[in-house]
Amino acid sequence: MNKKLSLFYVLLAQALLFCACSSDSDFEEKQPSFHVVKTTADMSHTGGKGTIELDTEGVKATSNESWLKTVVNGKAIELTFEPNDSYNSRTATVTLKHADDEQTVSFIQMGIISEVDVYDHTYPYTGGEKSFLWKTDQPFEIQGMQEWISYEVKGDSIVFNIEGISELDSGRKCEMHITSGKYYSKTVTFTQDEAPLSYQMLLGNYTLEYKKWKGIAVETIDVSFVEKEKDKSITMKGLDFDITVLYKADLPGIAIKSQPVSNDIWLAAWQGGYNGGGLWPNSKFGLVSQWNKDKRNIELTMIPDGVTDSSWTDSEGNLVIVHAFILWTNSGEYKAEKTSRLVDLKFIKKAE
Known part of the structure; x- marks a missing residue:
């Protein structure tokens, strides 16, 4: 029994001696020999400069890429970034060594931004x-x-x-x-774009070419376009009666509709020899202009506006497409001093 107790005390004494000889520092984590304090980089794809600031001198620095140069200057690592001529970004790593310690710092350089x-x-x-x-x-x-x-x-x-x-x-x-x-x-x-054919451009003096029936000789008469309602309508003067002409910005150009020109006289829609000589004093029918696209020498050729009526057909049974006008009264064709018949109209503006 005494032998067993003696052995116990020896082991206990050895254990206490081991504890007494061990330092607290043997259980603490080992601290690195240097720290990175701050990293800055002012760069773009055109290149730039940067710095790694340390708390210790004597640190060695190496770059794994040739486009990133390093120079040790005391507690700082000076960085030089060469231009990146690629449209892709790239990465370089700087390895820092001091004593047995090693740290790395990586940098991404953007490619060309375009x-x-x-x-x-x-x-x-x-x-x-x-x-x-x-x-x-x-x-x-x-x-x-x-x-x-x-x-x-x-x-x-x-x-x-x-x-x-x-x-x-x-x-x-x-x-x-x-x-x-x-x-x-x-x-x-x-x-x-060119300027539109404006209302103002259309005002002025014209030579009006016309026929009295399809296929016969062309005749001329001087007429003028004067303002009636700005940007909407024009008064044509020079015939026996004033005629209202509509300004059509969407064409661009003009339109003339069948219309009354006095209490008992109409500028009636007329076939004028295009498959007949029928007429209809009705303001739904008329002509529109076809412009020659030359604002310095304006020419407006009047063509059918395409309006028809199922109750008006020609000698062959086709819908009448209006090509002309005629001055008409209840008693028949008006006997005009200048002309009562207007077929194949063409307005040619005179130089100012």
Whole structure:
């Protein structure tokens, strides 16, 4: 029994001695020999600079990529980023070593950012400007740009400016080929609309060509268009009676409808030799103009407006399409001093 107790006390004493000899530091986590205090990087795809700040001198730094250069300067690692000529981003890692400790810091450099979007556009005859997305610093080229177009890069936009044209000028187009960087290549068309054939342009003096029946000789008479209701209607003077002419901006041009010109006289819709000589004093029928597209030398050829009526047919049973007018009274054709018959009308504006 005494032997067993003696052995117990020996083991206990050894255990106490082990505990007494062990330091508290043997159970603490080992601290690194240096710390990264701060990392900065001012860079883009064009390159840049950066710094890794440390709390200890003597740290060695190496980069795993040739485009990221490192220089140790005391407690700082100075970084130099070379330009990234790719459209893809890339990553480099800097390894820091001091004594037996090692840490890594990674950097991502973005690739070329090039967001460009120029597209077809139509400008009014007055000109103006239009902005397009132009978020790029890549070299670019614009081929085919005409002298009436200019541009300016403003921030993330490219602004094209178009000069105005005269109300009398025709519209115009310019096809341009635009390239930017390696990948953007596009052909765009800028169109400048001409001024519309305005109400004001139609006012003035005209030579009216007409016939008295289909297929016979052309005759002429001087007439004038004067303002009646601005942008809506015109009074045609020069015949035996004034005739109301409608301004049609949608054509653009004019329309003339069958209409009363006095209490008992009508400008009646008439076949005028187009499969007959029937007439109908009815304001639903008329003619519209076909413009020659030349605002400096306006010509308006009057053609059927297409209005028909199922109760009015020609000698062959076809619906009558009105081509002419005739002055008509209850007692028959009006005996005009100038003309009562207007077939195949054409208005030719005189130079002012």
